[in-house]
Amino acid sequence: MGNVAGAADAGALSLLRRKLASLGFHGEYELRCLQDGVAPRRSVLPGKDIVGAGDGPAHVTVLLTGVACLYQTLESGERQIYAFYYAGDFCDLHAYVAPERDLAVGALTDCTLGCIPYKDLDQAIKRHPELAIAWWRVAMLEARGIRERLLNVSRRSALERVAHLLCEQLHRRKAIGIDSQVIPLTQIELADAVGLSAVHVNRIVQELRNLGALSRKCRAIEVANPQLLQELAGFDAKYLTAPEMLAQWEVKTSSE
Amino acid sequence: MGNVAGAADAGALSLLRRKLASLGFHGEYELRCLQDGVAPRRSVLPGKDIVGAGDGPAHVTVLLTGVACLYQTLESGERQIYAFYYAGDFCDLHAYVAPERDLAVGALTDCTLGCIPYKDLDQAIKRHPELAIAWWRVAMLEARGIRERLLNVSRRSALERVAHLLCEQLHRRKAIGIDSQVIPLTQIELADAVGLSAVHVNRIVQELRNLGALSRKCRAIEVANPQLLQELAGFDAKYLTAPEMLAQWEVKTSSE
């Protein structure tokens, strides 16, 4: 709720600019029309929803700090996690073009959010149609991430699944400048993302600790040997879903 | 290879027009610039690739008739099917904005294809930026479909998975006017989509036949009792991923 002004907003804007640049959108001046939109801030505590199921917010939410996830709770009470969001990611861009029932975004750690009202987005797109291509690209990347999650659940053993998910998180965190070896997910959250029972994830985590891939120092998930973890996961960095590696992209319509 | 002219092209154009209208794009005249692009036709036999892994085609492919699938083959030789395509679906729109390694589109039945060269697409988008929002929407729907596939694999029993997949196919076929109760998928293809072994899918199919949900008349998958199948699957029509139900959408930028 607490609105912060000044320097913090500059940080948010530069985050947004980097993000859009990585998506192939290079309008320097044009970003200004979104700048004001990001100002309204919000904080959300772990376990609380950033976007509730069935919400029809009139703005797009940008994650500024923290970790969040896209998820759905089933009738049975189970929860399926579809994607993880980090600083710079858009949480509910999908709702702008295609409202989704039953889909929610939850905070996994303390989260800070920026909001871009739909009307600002409308105007920005109208003035700079290349933006729509950038959003299109965001959607494709989201699909790619979910495909990776499906592959994980469908074709890999429990140990590979967990190890692979941890490798992904490690890479995405590094890509935005977080070097900590600690991954702030509970075993329950891990289980909800890899489609295993929490009990079995626990056994896998212990196995990973025995193998030396994870640290035994603390209760949290701390990676002790990233190299080993990658080998156990069969993780291939080329499968990275993060848009950071795509900085060379150009928006087509502006070139021809 | 055989190019067909005249009446058949009119069918393809009307297919494309319906598709775009369902995505919220209503430019009557504007579609003409895509019309010429669809003319070049191609036929692909079952089991062959429409778009190979690593291909960088200079055009977007529209499926005009038949059934195709988006898939990936792993190092182990296994195949994961991510999505099914029917008449009117775009097979490789993703490659236009975000080239994908290892991803291929294969024909499951005899397929007829139309091609839209990238340069036509470039021009169309430049002239009518709302088109980019329509493509964006396509990408979101693709993501939604893959999420549904993930949910299927992650949280449901083998019988529910198979039944649910069959329900989806039935609905999508009906949405484009195919009323046949026969679903032209082999048990192996089913297995590759639901993440089960072919052997076990076979046992499930037999169980569904014993329960009366599937027909025993032929070797192919023929639905005998759609209602029962839906109950067994816990299938809820509201989860439909097909864009046909979204005809009420409007492209935002043109309204304000």
Place this chain on the structure above:
DNA sequence: CGCATCATTGAAGCCCTTCAAGACTTGTGG
């Protein structure tokens, strides 16, 4: 007719789930 692909069946066994209970951690209020 022979070959390739798909469907079917059986047996053995492992991976993972479920249930149940206890230990540890954290935060909250008295």
Place this chain on the structure above:
DNA sequence: CCACAAGTCTTGAAGGGCTTCAATGATGCG
């Protein structure tokens, strides 16, 4: 500062769903 509650982590035992292997029967195609 302690007690308590809530949530997470941990451990064991029992069982079932699915896989793998292997072999045989059907179907269709050149």
